[in-house]
Amino acid sequence: MTIQETSTALRKKTVSSVELLNESLGRIAALDSKLKAFITVSVETAQIQAQQADRDLADGKDHGPLHGVPVAVKDVFCTQGVLTTCGSKLFADYVPGHDSAVVERLRAAGAVIVGKTNMHELAYGVTSTNPHFGTVRNPWSLDRIAGGSSGGSGSAVAAGMVPMAMGSDTGGSIRIPAAYCGAVGLKPSFGRVSRHGVLPLDFSLDHMGPLTRCVRDAALTLNALAGFDPRDPTSSRRPVTPYLPSEPVAIQALRIGLPENFYFERVSPSVATAVRKAAQLAEEAGAVLVPVRLPDVTELNTIGRIILLAEASATMEPYLDRRGDFGADVLALLDQGRLLPATDYVNAQRVRRMLLREFHAVWKQADCLLTPTTPTAAPRIGQSTINLDGEEDVRLASTRLVRGINVLGWPALSLPCGFDEEGLPVGLQILAPAFQEALILRVGAALEDALGLAERHPAL
Amino acid sequence: MTRDWKSIAKGIASDIPEPELEKVVRVLQALEVQFVPLLTRLPHDAEPALIFPPFPAPEEMS
Numbered sequence: 234m235t236i237q238e239t240s241t242a243l244r245k246k247t248v249s250s251v252e253l254l255n256e257s258l259g260r261i262a263a264l265d266s267k268l269k270a271f272i273t274v275s276v277e278t279a280q281i282q283a284q285q286a287d288r289d290l291a292d293g294k295d296h297g298p299l300h301g302v303p304v305a306v307k308d309v310f311c312t313q314g315v316l317t318t319c320g321s322k323l324f325a326d327y328v329p330g331h332d333s334a335v336v337e338r339l340r341a342a343g344a345v346i347v348g349k350t351n352m353h354e355l356a357y358g359v360t361s362t363n364p365h366f367g368t369v370r371n372p373w374s375l376d377r378i379a380g381g382s383s384g385g386s387g388s389a390v391a392a393g394m395v396p397m398a399m400g401s402d403t404g405g406s407i408r409i410p411a412a413y414c415g416a417v418g419l420k421p422s423f424g425r426v427s428r429h430g431v432l433p434l435d436f437s438l439d440h441m442g443p444l445t446r447c448v449r450d451a452a453l454t455l456n457a458l459a460g461f462d463p464r465d466p467t468s469s470r471r472p473v474t475p476y477l478p479s480e481p482v483a484i485q486a487l488r489i490g491l492p493e494n495f496y497f498e499r500v501s502p503s504v505a506t507a508v509r510k511a512a513q514l515a516e517e518a519g520a521v522l523v524p525v526r527l528p529d530v531t532e533l534n535t536i537g538r539i540i541l542l543a544e545a546s547a548t549m550e551p552y553l554d555r556r557g558d559f560g561a562d563v564l565a566l567l568d569q570g571r572l573l574p575a576t577d578y579v580n581a582q583r584v585r586r587m588l589l590r591e592f593h594a595v596w597k598q599a600d601c602l603l604t605p606t607t608p609t610a611a612p613r614i615g616q617s618t619i620n621l622d623g624e625e626d627v628r629l630a631s632t633r634l635v636r637g638i639n640v641l642g643w644p645a646l647s648l649p650c651g652f653d654e655e656g657l658p659v660g661l662q663i664l665a666p667a668f669q670e671a672l673i674l675r676v677g678a679a680l681e682d683a684l685g686l687a688e689r690h691p692a693l
Numbered sequence: 694m695t696r697d698w699k700s701i702a703k704g705i706a707s708d709i710p711e712p713e714l715e716k717v718v719r720v721l722q723a724l725e726v727q728f729v730p731l732l733t734r735l736p737h738d739a740e741p742a743l744i745f746p747p748f749p750a751p752e753e754m755s
């Protein structure tokens with residue numbers, strides 16, 4: 234069930250929060266030995282929360298749409314009294330004494346936190362083949378990666394274990410697993426959702442957001458999460474607007490930009506076809522498709538990589554004498570970042586500012602942009618390259634269409650838009666100016682309705 | 694001018710084993726080729742992106 238359906242059922246008393254939790258725990262027990270989507274399942278504390286949610290609702294204390302709904306959070310979010318590993322051997326025994334701001338807000342909204350999802354080690358990678366906690370598998374095909382770094386969240390949502398799981402996104406880590414697992418993934422604008430209490434990877438690129446089974450559930454979750462937090466120095470004071478689109482969803486006369494360059498280059502034909510079909514549906518719904526020529530996205534990606542390498546290595550420097558405690562891929566990235574001169578980092582941030590101005594000009598031509606999320610559907614576990622007009626590292630290919638958006642801080646939404654020839658889900662990405670989350674959620678809801686794919690789930 | 698990444702590693706990260714260093718250097722060389730030309734577009738007085746506060750105000754972007 235979606236959050237909306239669950240919320241309605243709870244208020245009609247056709248189901249209780251305890252029953253919903255038991256259903257969720259049952260599904261996790263049945264499937265997680267295959268999927269490895271969870272690192273920790275908090276049965277006892279979740280039961281206490283669910284019982285409290287039922288009592289509160291009976292007493293007329295309604296905390297909103299997430300009230301009594303079982304959810305999960307990536308193991309990068311601190312949870313008081315519950316193991317928070319960041320998918321790493323370094324933090325294998327870390328039990329925080331506090332909740333992250335996201336977890337605080339979820340609890341305040343009445344959500345029942347079922348557990349902590351598996352992820353790429355330290356959120357530093359896109360495969361979620363975690364050497365310490367097992368490889369997360371894709372519910373659509375168990376020999377495929379779930380994507381990452383929020384792979385456990387993508388897998389758990391797609392497999393129907395929970396209707397929402399939180400992720401973090403530094404270079405695509407919410408949107409990539411959403412696309413590969415056939416889920417919806419929302420990366421809000423930088424500063425919209427507090428990073429307080431999240432084990433950091435990259436101070437100026439980390440974003441927090443939900444993975445859900447439908448666009449409206451992402452909107453409902455953002456309603457609960459968005460807002461200023463003085464404990465996060467990058468938190469925005471901009472007012473929060475309601476994110477759930479008004480019904481019926483209207484996108485008439487909206488200018489949807491379709492990039493002429495970069496985003497449809499070196500993309501598999503099935504992905505390009507699915508995204509263009511979605512664009513056509515938007516046009517049929519009254520939107521105006523606008524061809525848009527973008528500044529050089531490759532430059533944006535290069536800057537993103539340098540900032541990521543430098544900031545992540547700075548964050549992890551205290552642990553670098555424990556080389557044996559890192560997976561080989563993560564250690565290689567940390568070593569790369571250690572060697573970068575400080576001048577490169579500062580200059581990358583200078584170029585970033587220059588590119589922010591250049592890319593912002595795009596919004597004179599269009600209200601939002603529609604692109605593929607990833608160039609292909611989910612690669613196989615262990616696959617190292619993708620061949621699209623030449624070989625490309627799986628990690629670079631998976632992040633190619635999403636990484637730059639973290640540099641810009643724009644909000645981005647990925648939602649399923651079709652299936653490839655092997656029956657694997659394909660994702661599209663909607664982009665808008667900073668703090669225009671309501672717009673991308675409205676367009677996403679309209680496309681989701683038109684595509685009619687929200688009811689298709691993997692057969693497990 | 695390309696950087697001598699191996700010498701940099703010897704100076705500040707001598708614990709990186711040689712076979713791993715080879716791979717690290719290959720990645721950094723490729724990244725350097727993409728990054729350095731960007732600096733030629735950078736005006737002398739260009740400021741870094743603001744991190745605190747996080748995002749340039751809309752009026753600054755117009």
